[in-house]
Amino acid sequence: MSILVPPLRGVVAVPGRVRNELWRKAGVVPSLDQRFAENKSLIDSISGQQLTTFTRVGNGTFVDSSGAIQTAGTNVARFTHDPVTLESLGLLVEEQCTNGIRNNTMVGAVAGTPGTLPTNWVDFPAGLTRQILGTGTINGVNYIDIRLSGTTNTTSLAIGFEASTQIVAATGQAWSQSLWLAVIGGSISGIDRLLINYVERSAVGGAVVQQNSTDLRSLISSAFARYLSSVTLTGGANTAFVQPRLLFGFASGASIDITLRIGLPQIEQSAVVTSVIPTSTTAVTRNASVADVINQAIASNIRTLYLEFRSPAVGTRGVVSLNDNTANERVNVLTSGADPRLVVVDGGVEQANVNGGAITANTRVRVAVRINGNDFAISINGAAVVTDTSGTLPTVDRLMLGRTQAGEYLNGTLARVTGWREALSNSTLQTLTG
Secondary structure (H helix, E strand, O other): OOOOOOOOOOEOOOOOOOOOHHHHHOOOOOOEEEEEEHHHOOOOOOOOEOOOEEEOOOEEEEEEEOEEHHHHHHHOOOEEEOOHHHHHEEEEEOEEEEEEEOOOOOOOEOOOOOEEEEEEEEOOOOOEEEEEEEEEEEOOEEEEEEEEEEEOOOOEEEEEEEEOOEEEEEOOEEEEEEEEEEEEOOOOOOOOOOEEOOOOOOOOOOOOEEOOOEEEOOOOOOOEEEEEEEEEEEOOOOOOOOOEEEEOOOOOOOEEEEEEEEEEEEEOOOOOOOOOOOOOOOOEEEEEEEEEEOHHHOOOOOOOEEEEOOOOOOOEEEEEEEEEOOOEEEEEEEOOOOOEEEEEOOOOOEEEEOOOOOOOOOOOOEEEEEOOOOEEEEEEEEOEEEEEEEOOOOOEEEEEEEEEOOOOOOOOOEEEEEEEEOOHHHHHHHHEEE
16 A cells, blocks of 8 residues: 655654555655566656656667567666566666677578578688578577588687677777577587687777687577677777677587577677667667656655665666766765765765675665765665765755766666655664665
8 A cells, every 4th residue: 555645744654554564674654665676667656656757769678577578669668577587677777889780680591501691690611511490589589590510620610790880999998799599409519619709900800919708618508598798898009890709619620510599699889788689780779768756855855765776786887866967966876896885975075985895796786875964874785884974965856767967877777766754774774675
């Protein structure tokens, strides 16, 4: 049962009949409660209204409750699920990313020996016989089945996925790629390298100066699963050309007979792999998600926040941000690498920067923070509260969800965002997250 609470009245104790465990732990009815994973909705559980505005230009994909990839249209929020356990993960919030691989949906493939690879794909059979067995779709993942057999006469074989144009990258940029992959026939034995591979060149079309790879041999199985790889380019000062490839390596004269199922390859300029971006004849961009509670009466009076989320724990990832749409007045809860932090800035001057400990990437984290003058605190997953007892409060008028005002996106999921007007005690913060 929802309890309506006027925005600025006094403390409302939680009646014994209320079955919400988080409210009972706090002992006080919150002023905001967005249960994204539970309700799969933008409707606030306190007011019964949609307080969150959501925008995204163009489509975005998500995983539904059956594990299938689905598409949400313009300005439609995505409530996604774990593709294996089917657990509801909540609101998916991601930055803008572009999949540079053309035709990852397999258009143009023709069965046969050797058969025809999808349009814009290239391969280097290295003396092996290639047979295209066909294409299909599993849970929204387009795939192609390829059998490779024979005796090798060289030490490498690659199946490449071309970009719409050559992907030009600079030293220091982070790139990620992914694909679905399974062994559906034969054996992986005889292959001594099976890699998602990056080729960094000294210039477009120039000599290879570095290869960055993720070895899949210990991971790959008959299960059709998504494999991920990320790298920060560390070559010389020259421009680099990045080409993603599925690369096989083996000794000269090795005997090979293996059938692979390959689906939806993707490469993007990002430190982490994001949701599926289907492509056909060109590269495709998925625009950023923007979710805000623009309500000064709520935002300016939040003194305690409880958050459940998943972060990739790479770089700076904004979980929520109370701010005035500038960098000068803000309260950010973010992950810096694996460290969850409460960062408070007033008048452009940092007032607090409290580190709550450490989290594990892509696992649900429970964080509670207290935001009060000369009284800031954070607790994660029931751990001891970390405090800062000096600092003033900024003036804020909005709550940004899944990002900071600087555009540091979570690239993950928000399961719950709950706020109270009361500055809850250290013991209560620890109880909320335990």
